[in-house]
Amino acid sequence: MFDLNGKNVVYVGAFSGIGYQVAKMLMKKKISHLIVMSRMENMEMLQKLQSENTSVKVTYIQVNLMDHSSMEHAVKQATGVVSNIDVLINGAGVLADKDMETTVGVNLMGMMTMVMLCMPYMDKQQMGHGGIVMNIASVYGLEPAPAFPVYAAAKHGVVGFTRSMGDQQHHQHTGVAFIVVCPGLTTSETILNLREKSMWGQQSYVDEMIETMNKAKQQTPEEVAMNMVKAMEINKTGAVYLANVGQLKEVMPTNYWHM
Template structure:
C-alpha cells in the first residue's frame, strides 16, 4: 500500500475532470506539496484546493504542453521548488480530432516531454528518490474509436509509452513505476461537443450512441484511480468505469 505521507505530488492537467477530482481527494492525504502545472491558472479553484488542507503547500506553475522549451523551463522551476517529485499525474485530455496537432500534442507528445523532463527529479540515480508516474488515457486507448480516430491514436500512444516505461529493468534502475488509467465515458466538458470534434462526418450514429450512453461521475472515477495507485503495480493498466476497477492484462503478440 502506497504511503502518501510527506509526498511531493506534481499534477499536469486542467482544473476540471477526473484529474482535478484526484487532486481534491489527494489533498485529504498527509502529503507535503502539491504542484499544479497548466496553461492558465484558476485562482478560485486553487483557493478551493488549498482550503481542503492548509498544511499542504499548494503551488502553481504555468506550462504549455505544446511548447517543449516551456515544459523544460517549468519542470526545472518546479524541481527547484520541490527538490524531488514523488508522484506525477499526467491528466491533460483533449478531444479535438479536427485539430490533429493539438490532439496529439496535448495528449501524447507534450505528456512524453513533461514526463522525461520530470524523470531526473524522480530517478533515484539522479535527484530523485524513486516514485510513481500515472498517465490518464482512455478505454479508447484499448479499443478502436471510428468517430475519434486521432484521439484513439493518441490514447494508444499513451498506453504504449506507459507500458514501455513500466518495464521492470527501468524500474529497477530508477525506482520510478508507471501506471495508466483508462476511464470509460465520464460526465464532463469533453462530452459536451462531441459532434463538433469527430474525425469524419460519417459518425452521426456513433456519436448518438455515446451521447445516450450511461456515464460515470469524475469523482467516482478519481476514487477508483487512487485505489489503483495505492496498489503500486508497475506497468499496470486499469479500466475505470461505473465505480469499478479492472486491471487490463495485455496479450503478447510478438517478442524478441
Template sequence: MNITDTVAVVSGGGSGIGRATVLALAERGASVVVADVDEEGGRQTVDLVDGLGGTAVFTRCDVTETDDLAGAFALAVDRFGLLDIAFNNAGIAGGDLFADDPGDWERIVDVDLTAVIDATRIAVREMKRTGRGGVIVNTASLIGLAPMADAPVYAAAKAGVVNFSRSLAHLDDESEIRVNTICPELVDTPMALGLGEEQLAELRAADEILAPEDIAAGVVELITDDSRAGAVMRVTVGDGRGYVST
C-alpha cells in the same frame, strides 16, 4: 507509496479529472503543483486545496511547450525540494478526421500523446536525480483500448499513451520509478460538454457517466499500490475499476 508528505505535479489540474486528483492528493498530505493552461481554473483549484488546509501552487503550463513542462517540474523541486508523483493528465478532444486540414488532428496528437511522452521524460529525469524513485500515471482512455471510427486520431493517440507507458515497466526494477496508465470511460468533465447539455443530462440521470472523483480514486490506487508498474487500469460505469491483462 504513502502519499503523505510527497510532492506531485498534476497537468490539467484546473478542472475535471485533474482537479479531482489534485484534491485527492492534497487531502492525503501531498504538496501539489497544479499545471494548466487555464489560469483561472488552475487558481481556483489551488483555492480549493487551501480550503482543505492543504498545500498547492499554480503554474501556467502549455503541455506542448517543453519549457513550460520543465518549468512545472522545476517548480515542484524548487518549492518543495523533490518530486514523487507526476500525473500527466492534460488532454483534448476536437476535430479528428484528417482528410483536409491537419491542424486539428495534429493538435490532438501533440497534446494527448507527444506531451505525455515529454512530461514523462522530464519526470523520470527529476526522479532519477533525487534518487527516491516515484510514480508516474498517464491518462489515456477506454478508447485507447479499442478502435473508434469517428475519432481515429484520438484513439491512436490514447493507444500510444497506453503502450508507451507499458513499455516503461522496466524502470521499476532499474530506478524504482513506476509508470502506469488509467483508461476512463466517458467522464463528466468540461471535455464532455461537446455532447450537448441535453445528452449530458440524460447520461447523468441514468448514472451512465463517470464522475471525475471516480478517476481520481483510480489514480490514488495506482500510486499507492507498489505492485503496479506498467499497469493499465480501466474505469467504467458498469464494472468500476479493473486492470487490463498485459
C-alpha cells in the same frame, strides 16, 4: 502499497473535472506538496484546494504542453519548490480530431516530454527517490474509436508508452513505477458537442457513432479520481487499468510476440 503521506505530487492538466477531484482527494492524504501545472490559472480552484488541507503547500505553475521550452521552464520552477518529485500525474487531455496536431501534441507528445523532463528528479539513480508516474489515457486507448481515430491513436500511444516505461528492467533501476488509467465515458466538458469535434462530423453516418457514445453509461469525475488514487496506492508498475462506472479493473493486454 504506496504511502502518499509526505510526498511531493505534480499534477499536469486542467483544474476542472477529473483533475480537480483527484487533486482534492490527494490533499486528504497528507501529501507534502501539490504542484498543479496547467495552461490557465484558476485562483478560485486553487483556494478551494488549499482549504482542503492547510498543511499542504499548493503551488500553481503555468505550462503549455505544445511548447517544449514552456515545459522545461515549468519543471525548473517545480524543482525550485521541491528538490524531488515523488508522483507525476499526467492528466491533460484534448478531444479535437479536427486539429490533429493539438490532439496528438497534448495527449501524447506533451505527456512523454513531461515524463522525460521530470525523470531526473524521480529516478533514484539521479536526483530522485523513486515514485510513481500515472498517465491518464481513455477507454479509447484500449478500444477503437471510429468517430475519433486521432484521439484513439494518441491514447493508444499513452498506453504503449506507459507499458514500455513500466517494464521491470526500468523499474528496478529507477525505482519509478509507471501506471496508466483508462477512464470510460466521464461526465465532463470533453464529451459535449461530440459531432463538432469529429473530423468526420459532416458525414451523416457519424450520427450513429455519436449517438452510441451519448447513450453509454457515464461516470462522475469523483468516481474516476477515487480509482486513480486506489491505483496509485496499489503501485504496480506497468499496470493498465480500466476505470469505468465506479469500478477499477486491471486489463491484461495480450503479447503476441516474444523476443
